[in-house]
Amino acid sequence: MVSFTIQNVLIAASDDYATVDVQIVDGAIAAIAPNLPVIGTVIDGKNKLLLPGFFNAHTHSSEMWQRGIMSVLPLELWLAELYDFAPLDTEQVYLSALGTAVETLLSGGTSVVDHLVLIPGLELETIATATRAYREVGIRAFIAPLIQDESLSAGIPSGESARTHEPYHRSTAATLEIIEEAVRQFHRPDEGVNILVAPTGIQLCSNALFAGCIELSDRYNLCRHSHLLETRAQEKLAQEKYGCTAVEHLKRIGFLSDRTTLAHCVWLNDADIAILAETQSTVVHNPLSNLRLGSGIAPILKYRQAGVNVTFGCDGASSNDSQDLLEAIKMGSILHNITDSDYQHWITPRQAVEMASLGGAKGLNLADNLGSLSVGKQADLVLYDLTNLSLLPRTDPIGLLVLGRPNNVVDSVWVNGKQIVADGKVTTINVDELRQELFNRSQWETKRKSETVAQIEAHYRTVMGL
Amino acid sequence: MVSFTIQNVLIAASDDYATVDVQIVDGAIAAIAPNLPVIGTVIDGKNKLLLPGFFNAHTHSSEMWQRGIMSVLPLELWLAELYDFAPLDTEQVYLSALGTAVETLLSGGTSVVDHLVLIPGLELETIATATRAYREVGIRAFIAPLIQDESLSAGIPSGESARTHEPYHRSTAATLEIIEEAVRQFHRPDEGVNILVAPTGIQLCSNALFAGCIELSDRYNLCRHSHLLETRAQEKLAQEKYGCTAVEHLKRIGFLSDRTTLAHCVWLNDADIAILAETQSTVVHNPLSNLRLGSGIAPILKYRQAGVNVTFGCDGASSNDSQDLLEAIKMGSILHNITDSDYQHWITPRQAVEMASLGGAKGLNLADNLGSLSVGKQADLVLYDLTNLSLLPRTDPIGLLVLGRPNNVVDSVWVNGKQIVADGKVTTINVDELRQELFNRSQWETKRKSETVAQIEAHYRTVMGL
Structure with missing residues (x-):
């Protein structure tokens, strides 16, 4: 299983942020600290935020x-x-x-x-x-x-x-x-x-x-x-x-x-x-x-x-x-x-x-394995690009992410240490083909008439006092 | 002033959709109908929705x-x-x-x-x-x-x-x-x-x-x-x-x-x-x-x-x-x-x-000039790309746009007939430079302490019964 090191990435630290390196070894978080030795591939975390x-x-x-x-x-x-x-x-x-x-x-x-x-x-x-x-x-x-x-x-x-x-x-x-x-x-x-x-x-x-x-x-x-x-x-x-x-x-x-x-x-x-x-x-x-x-x-x-x-x-x-x-x-x-x-x-x-x-x-009974950036937990991680217009100007990155309306801000995603999104693109499947399939198997239409709604609506309105 | 014709574009028509051509002449909507003669530049409206x-x-x-x-x-x-x-x-x-x-x-x-x-x-x-x-x-x-x-x-x-x-x-x-x-x-x-x-x-x-x-x-x-x-x-x-x-x-x-x-x-x-x-x-x-x-x-x-x-x-x-x-x-x-x-x-x-x-x-007292796709009104128009993943599969385009969570769906924008967004990009200013300026003039930070809040908070809580 691949190992990698995310360098110089912003993470949430108590009530503040810290810039650290994060080592992932065999799908798990092995270390989180500044200036760690590189293990495996290097991922540039500069101007990015890492969250579970x-x-x-x-x-x-x-x-x-x-x-x-x-x-x-x-x-x-x-x-x-x-x-x-x-x-x-x-x-x-x-x-x-x-x-x-x-x-x-x-x-x-x-x-x-x-x-x-x-x-x-x-x-x-x-x-x-x-x-x-x-x-x-x-x-x-x-x-x-x-x-x-x-x-x-x-x-x-x-x-x-x-x-x-x-x-x-x-x-x-x-x-x-x-x-x-x-x-x-x-x-x-x-x-x-x-x-x-x-x-x-x-x-x-x-x-x-x-x-x-x-x-x-x-x-x-x-x-x-x-x-x-x-x-x-x-x-x-x-x-x-x-x-x-x-x-x-x-x-x-x-x-x-x-x-x-x-x-x-x-x-x-x-x-x-x-x-x-x-x-x-x-x-x-x-x-x-x-x-x-x-x-x-x-x-x-x-x-x-x-x-x-x-x-x-x-x-x-x-x-x-x-x-x-x-x-x-x-x-x-x-x-x-x-x-x-x-x-x-x-x-x-x-x-x-x-x-x-x-x-x-x-x-899901997995709090020991997932859900936070903690050494020993599995590497289900998301790296956000903080240079995206929707996350600018630079203020509080988590505030911008949660309270803003981010567009295309996910740069990379790993699940169990395996990278499945890179540079904002899903790497495991062809999303353009998916779009084409969804397009081909559908057509634009307007409101349809549901027969069941017509049957049960009067009863529903009565029971609900409408 | 430029004139142009949007061809084969989807528009809302009573409770349905219609595919039409839209002629814009001198900044105003000149005609809306299928198979219009081309005036000025041709804009391909295929698989796109045009709204005011x-x-x-x-x-x-x-x-x-x-x-x-x-x-x-x-x-x-x-x-x-x-x-x-x-x-x-x-x-x-x-x-x-x-x-x-x-x-x-x-x-x-x-x-x-x-x-x-x-x-x-x-x-x-x-x-x-x-x-x-x-x-x-x-x-x-x-x-x-x-x-x-x-x-x-x-x-x-x-x-x-x-x-x-x-x-x-x-x-x-x-x-x-x-x-x-x-x-x-x-x-x-x-x-x-x-x-x-x-x-x-x-x-x-x-x-x-x-x-x-x-x-x-x-x-x-x-x-x-x-x-x-x-x-x-x-x-x-x-x-x-x-x-x-x-x-x-x-x-x-x-x-x-x-x-x-x-x-x-x-x-x-x-x-x-x-x-x-x-x-x-x-x-x-x-x-x-x-x-x-x-x-x-x-x-x-x-x-x-x-x-x-x-x-x-x-x-x-x-x-x-x-x-x-x-x-x-x-x-x-x-x-x-x-x-x-x-x-x-x-x-x-x-x-x-x-x-x-x-x-x-x-x-804004401009209902005679703006706010709908009507012949004679000024061409403040937005063209949406209906092939975007967030608007697929194809169902009701306006339902998808309003009730969904569209990402990067605006293809083109005209104000008073002048195109200012094309292919999803603003054409009039350099948005990358704007991003860079917003980035350079700011820094990541966490919650700040407001002195005025500290001064007035007790009074506010009392008056509001908190």
Whole structure:
């Protein structure tokens, strides 16, 4: 495995910056100090900032195919439109995984948690395809196959206590078998590919499915991932379904843990927040989709005050409509200043960087190996070009990166010590070919009419009091 | 004046897109239709989208020098820090005006309203310098010299009815003389340079200053610009100062009109909103600084429902911390989905484009000449490259542009028919030299200690109940 030395690079040091050399040996950070002897290749770090790689801790890669075109709708109706127009094939899955990886890398991410939508009947092929794409790019992949065992209509509160829905097309047992087979075939943490158990959320999953996921997680040492209380409708639904909050229910069934990441967490009360802290669960904050879908503002400052670990995700590109992690980090920081008039609670740019890096590593049970520039940790690193116009004039580099609107500032990226971006270009795949493929397989169009939205909209408006 | 024809370009047409040719003759749009005869130079519009230029309808260009480094503070304390570290010279004013123009152009803007901070004692020189910079770049400039006649401490509520503050360093009459001289020297609407009367806001201006501005506006046919109710503190202050809301006061003294643009407008009540509608005033929405400074969410959906014209601004780069107009438009659209659960009120991408273009033109009393692709209007145009990865796969181009996170998508820009961006590069100035100058005149640093913040913070916390 290659070794290299980054010379004269700016790094964050306590409340200041330091100019140092960084030695990488066999994929790990071997030393950080000024004037180190050169080991391996020399990388010029002058006028550059080195940070640990960020985690894009929640996304759905194949949503890239519908970004920009989804109607302005709340989640429940938006989902209906999404699925009406999502007849994916594995080639599309491949290309959108590549695209998601590229946009994540070029905005400072070295890891992606892909809550991967599975093509019905081609579930393992879908997982294999995404695995192949992420391996080709070289990004660290956490593939979380999106599973459920209730049909989409079950996700909207009925407004009544009786709940009956058409059966889901696949049995709970068959779904769990797919996940176990995926673990056997693709779960290779040492090679940068991880499979997670990832029930969609309480809105579409039975207790049996959650139980099966917990069992697999314990048996194979897998991280757990799920949506949680993204919308007010889900809050209502949990009360209908369980007679308690979704968090109380998830605690009771044992899903919450220090390797559980929960996407969104918008509609939690103070008791719920205490449960997340107690169980050491991680919140994945997806500020852009929460705004785009009108879901609300997740109480991130409260989470931080309660000691809950928080990190950031882009969410799927159909509700964002991008995969730019720096944008998610910026919005996920400044959005909360309007929720608490005491500015002493506001998130600083350095805190945001820690949330995006170490926060992600913690949530995936990898804080000992990833998430900070520390000797002994694996070299998932990003080098930013501080001479870019969007980072000038020179002030506070981390402030510019987090609060500004950087364009093309990622110079180099290494994952596990392997360089996969150099001079601002992804070196492992041909991005121009990717662009051409995405172009050829799509066409410009305007708003479409979703039949499912037309069917369920009146019910949704009634239940939600609109 | 040059003429040209853009061939085979995508434009928005009612609820769809059309591929057309666009003829520009002598700086104006002469024809829009398929298969037009070529006039002048041919521009290839294939795989490109043509939109009217947007307005960066509120900014403070020289704040670029402190972007990225300002503490996370609410406006009143943030301003104190800003002014403690703002010893500008005219060379800095020149460079930051260039930088503001470049970032605005490369994010779809063809006009900038610069609420320009004046160097004390060098007021006319400051205005001359900004004028020179904008003329060199070729962006349409609306220079709104920032004037006040009360000292900074007057901008924080006293918590009492008695209000005394140290006098401002320049008399009201002297300030108005500067503006009148600036109008004589620099106000050249036909050449793309406009001077506005632009009192800072009710928080720092006497009635005499407002009256003088109104008089100049009427005499010289100048647009009017001001901050309005950006923070809760200003809402309190207006009650202390006038015994009524700031909007009621501004209406009473005659400042509101169909050529008045008002930045922020966060803390207005329903009666205030009705006044804005009645006076045909324009709201300039600055979503990013409102979040960054914790000012709040401006009630933009209410404005739209009341028939108030709304457009977007980046605000100064120290509170944003960028000048990317597409980012402001995206956030200024999706942010409001959490303020109204009825998604039928949410802003669509096409509406956002109209707000950013025609909305800006209306506010500056130029709706007959600018703000849409209409035959007879001046050619302030932006051509977007739809083959950029951030705008792929091909779905709805305007949806991708507004809701996505476009990078380097501006291919060409024309202002009054003159091309000033080609192949994604500004052609009128040397941007690499600009970068080098910004780099050389700055240094990386971390948080600074503001003495003024230390002096006023305790009072601020008391008055604001923190």
